[in-house]
Amino acid sequence: MTRHLLSIDDLGGAEGIDEVLRLTDSFVEVSERAIPKVPALRGKTVAWLFYEDSTRTRLSFETAAKRLSADVMNFSVSSSSVKKGESLRDTVQTIEAMGVDAIVVRHGSAGAPWQVAKWSNASVINAGDGWHEHPTQALLDCYTIRQSVGSCEGKRIAIVGDIKHSRVARSDVLAFTALGAEITLVAPPTLLPPSLVGWPVQVSHDLDAVLAKTDIVYLLRMQRERMSSGLVPSLREYSARYGLTRRRVDLLDADAIVMHPGPMNRGVEIAADVADLPRSVIVDQVRNGVAVRMAVLFLLLGSGSDKVLPAPERDRKPEGEEMSTEQAAVT
Numbered sequence: 277m278t279r280h281l282l283s284i285d286d287l288g289g290a291e292g293i294d295e296v297l298r299l300t301d302s303f304v305e306v307s308e309r310a311i312p313k314v315p316a317l318r319g320k321t322v323a324w325l326f327y328e329d330s331t332r333t334r335l336s337f338e339t340a341a342k343r344l345s346a347d348v349m350n351f352s353v354s355s356s357s358v359k360k361g362e363s364l365r366d367t368v369q370t371i372e373a374m375g376v377d378a379i380v381v382r383h384g385s386a387g388a389p390w391q392v393a394k395w396s397n398a399s400v401i402n403a404g405d406g407w408h409e410h411p412t413q414a415l416l417d418c419y420t421i422r423q424s425v426g427s428c429e430g431k432r433i434a435i436v437g438d439i440k441h442s443r444v445a446r447s448d449v450l451a452f453t454a455l456g457a458e459i460t461l462v463a464p465p466t467l468l469p470p471s472l473v474g475w476p477v478q479v480s481h482d483l484d485a486v487l488a489k490t491d492i493v494y495l496l497r498m499q500r501e502r503m504s505s506g507l508v509p510s511l512r513e514y515s516a517r518y519g520l521t522r523r524r525v526d527l528l529d530a531d532a533i534v535m536h537p538g539p540m541n542r543g544v545e546i547a548a549d550v551a552d553l554p555r556s557v558i559v560d561q562v563r564n565g566v567a568v569r570m571a572v573l574f575l576l577l578g579s580g581s582d583k584v585l586p587a588p589e590r591d592r593k594p595e596g597e598e599m600s601t602e603q604a605a606v607t
């Protein structure tokens with residue numbers, strides 16, 4: 277495992293992604309225990325550096341760290357010295373000086389987590405940088421697909437909506453294709469990146485035509501601020517052409533699932549009742565986010581049995597089979 281998780285590419289392809297997903301199985305089991313806590317990261321400290329709002333990512337990282345018995349250091353831009361003009365670099369070095377093992381960063385500028393990684397000795401996790409990447413979202417999406425329909429291999433996935441401004445879409449395309457899915461981006465031309473050279477995807481502007489050949493519909497949030505920049509004529513027109521309505525759900529195969537990273541605009545990219553259908557796995561995505569982030573924190577900070585076993589056990593050479601990472605994590 278890499279020291280940082282900045283991009284899905286840091287996992288080195290399908291094998292690295294599968295390692296996270298296998299370990300996530302163990303942490304799902306931990307999360308279902310009466311006391312959902314293991315001592316795997318006792319003595320470690322994880323800090324949050326969120327320069328943008330978040331509900332799911334921040335709360336699930338915090339829950340994940342606490343379930344692994346790590347100490348957490350909360351940082352909120354709105355009540356910090358950033359408001360007095362402190363730079364990102366000085367903020368990172370201030371947090372670092374207090375002693376942290378991992379920094380979870382969300383920032384409006386693409387590349388900010390890479391800068392943080394240069395300035396810090398801690399492991400850095402990208403929790404979303406600008407329009408660029410959101411790797412742990414992609415991992416929890418892969419896990420949810422595996423849980424719902426078996427695997428990504430050979431699945432036809434339609435990613436629908438504002439691809440141009442979506443860090444989720446970029447990380448998902450990397451992760452889903454690494455795991456063998458076929459991806460179609462569905463959006464008006466104004467909401468696609470200016471160039472798709474090197475993207476292993478197909479493109480369509482016709483959602484109805486794509487749905488009948490789709491196993492997974494992945495909807496993206498239609499960001500209301502795009503209205504003022506003239507990228508879509510109106511939200512009503514956007515919904516009429518690209519919103520997932522009940523009529524459109526009926527075009528899907530019986531087993532097809534609906535995903536959304538949240539937060540949703542019910543009535544815009546997804547009809548209010550579609551979000552609550554049994555084939556919608558949006559709540560599962562949120563639930564799996566905790567176990568996936570436990571796996572990521574453990575792989576970056578726990579690094580296997582030598583760190584999680586009590587000292588006498590750790591120093592004794594194991595006889596017979598060595599403890600697997602999965603066993604070590606949850607013991």
Ligand code: CP
Binds near residue numbers: 330334539
């Ligand atoms: N999916 C996601 O990143 O949600 P939050 O912005 O609430 O963290």
